[in-house]
Amino acid sequence: xxxxxxxVRQRTRRAILEAAAAVWARDFSASLGxxxxxxxxxxxxxxxxxxxxxxxxxALLIDSQARLEEAWNGALAVSSTAIETVENIMAAIVDLAxxxxxxxxxxxxxxxxxxxxxDEDDGLPDLLRAAQSDGELDPDIDPHFVMGxxxxxxxxTAESVASGxxxxxxxxxxxxxIFRHGLSPRS
Amino acid sequence: xxxxxxxVRQRTRRAILEAAAAVWARDFSASLGxxxxxxxxxxxxxxxxxxxxxxxxxALLIDSQARLEEAWNGALAVSSTAIETVENIMAAIVDLAxxxxxxxxxxxxxxxxxxxxxDEDDGLPDLLRAAQSDGELDPDIDPHFVMGxxxxxxxxTAESVASGxxxxxxxxxxxxxIFRHGLSPRS
DNA sequence: GCACAATGACACGTCGGTGTCCCATTTTCA
DNA sequence: TGAAAATGGGACACCGACGTGTCATTGTGC
Numbered sequence: 001x002x003x004x005x006x007x008v009r010q011r012t013r014r015a016i017l018e019a020a021a022a023v024w025a026r027d028f029s030a031s032l033g034x035x036x037x038x039x040x041x042x043x044x045x046x047x048x049x050x051x052x053x054x055x056x057x058x059a060l061l062i063d064s065q066a067r068l069e070e071a072w073n074g075a076l077a078v079s080s081t082a083i084e085t086v087e088n089i090m091a092a093i094v095d096l097a098x099x100x101x102x103x104x105x106x107x108x109x110x111x112x113x114x115x116x117x118x119d120e121d122d123g124l125p126d127l128l129r130a131a132q133s134d135g136e137l138d139p140d141i142d143p144h145f146v147m148g149x150x151x152x153x154x155x156x157t158a159e160s161v162a163s164g165x166x167x168x169x170x171x172x173x174x175x176x177x178i179f180r181h182g183l184s185p186r187s
Numbered sequence: 188x189x190x191x192x193x194x195v196r197q198r199t200r201r202a203i204l205e206a207a208a209a210v211w212a213r214d215f216s217a218s219l220g221x222x223x224x225x226x227x228x229x230x231x232x233x234x235x236x237x238x239x240x241x242x243x244x245x246a247l248l249i250d251s252q253a254r255l256e257e258a259w260n261g262a263l264a265v266s267s268t269a270i271e272t273v274e275n276i277m278a279a280i281v282d283l284a285x286x287x288x289x290x291x292x293x294x295x296x297x298x299x300x301x302x303x304x305x306d307e308d309d310g311l312p313d314l315l316r317a318a319q320s321d322g323e324l325d326p327d328i329d330p331h332f333v334m335g336x337x338x339x340x341x342x343x344t345a346e347s348v349a350s351g352x353x354x355x356x357x358x359x360x361x362x363x364x365i366f367r368h369g370l371s372p373r374s
Numbered sequence: 375g376c377a378c379a380a381t382g383a384c385a386c387g388t389c390g391g392t393g394t395c396c397c398a399t400t401t402t403c404a
Numbered sequence: 405t406g407a408a409a410a411t412g413g414g415a416c417a418c419c420g421a422c423g424t425g426t427c428a429t430t431g432t433g434c
């Protein structure tokens with residue numbers, strides 16, 4: 001706790017968080033035992049780092065949101081137009097698929113959780129509207145539906161990478177292309 | 188059981204199956220109590236129709252596959268080209284979203300279940316390959332990945348219809364258009 | 375080598391979902 | 405109307421996940 005967060009503690013902590021994201025992204029009802037197994041840690045150890053289930057949920061929630069925001073800002077920094085920003089964000093979060101799934105697969109999962117930053121105040125809907133105004137996305141489609149398409153494309157590409165159907169280096173490009181072409185204005 | 192499956196029994200049975208599909212499509216770990224509530228039936232009644240959890244799972248599995256096959260055959264009957272068949276199938280199964288989700292959201296859910304007809308022997312991959320040969324779909328994309336995109340589009344459109352974001356009468360058209368444009372060959 | 379933190383294995387008690395009865399009440403139909 | 409069918413709801417035992425604790429073992433820094 002003091003100076004002795006010697007690499008070990010941080011590494012086990014990260015291993016547990018990674019495992020939790022990977023497991024809970026697919027099945028939020030998975031037991032702590034499953035997560036401990038995935039993290040290659042005993043259930044006792046898991047409980048020492050996160051005394052109760054909720055503590056792990058909160059920690060993963062905070063961590064996932066932080067990493068997502070980091071990716072978001074990185075994408076913003078290198079983009080000029082709205083559609084370019086959207087594409088860069090998609091490309092960036094393909095690597096955060098587990099975290100995204102954990103965060104957004106069930107809209108009611110974190111209601112009432114003090115650590116949950118509602119996705120209303122991030123600028124994605126506004127960004128999509130801007131892309132629609134620029135003539136890059138079909139203006140007749142609801143931005144929230146577009147977000148749904150984004151997330152589901154993230155999901156399938158990540159799943160396909162995990163199962164070996166899709167090579168990792170093609171994942172981001174593929175997802176972005178389907179998104180871009182599928183939602184372009186009617187020609 | 189004999190001639191006396193007087194409408195009543197059939198209707199409650201259907202109500203339970205519908206409820207189970209709707210609930211388990213989103214969370215397969217949901218309790219039988221949740222399903223009974225959704226079906227507006229007491230838990231006792233549910234147990235009378237399906238003595239154990241597995242019995243309900245099997246019944247829903249059989250029912251969902253039957254309805255899917257029916258939609259499949261209907262789409263086949265009115266289509267001539269491969270891509271047309273795919274589009275008609277997509278349009279048809281938007282209304283079966285709950286059943287599709289229940290059947291395919293977890294690939295490992297029914298392994299070993301004697302009632303499970305592996306999706307290897309339905310012709311979807313072949314159909315997609317045919318559409319690729321016809322120049323209607325990008326030939327560089329793995330058919331199984333295309334199937335993933337199909338299912339995820341079914342999912343988002345159905346979710347959006349349920350949440351009121353997307354009008355029902357536009358659901359099928361929207362899903363098909365995104366699929367078609369998103370996966371068309373590079374131009 | 376010695377102290378001390380970290381980990382793993384095990385042992386409880388609690389709680390919710392499940393499966394099974396049983397009985398009262400309502401609905402259906404002859 | 406009256407019998408049969410169908411349903412609702414409570415009581416109970418069972419089981420697995422969870423939360424908490426203890427104790428032995430490992431390994432890390434001094």
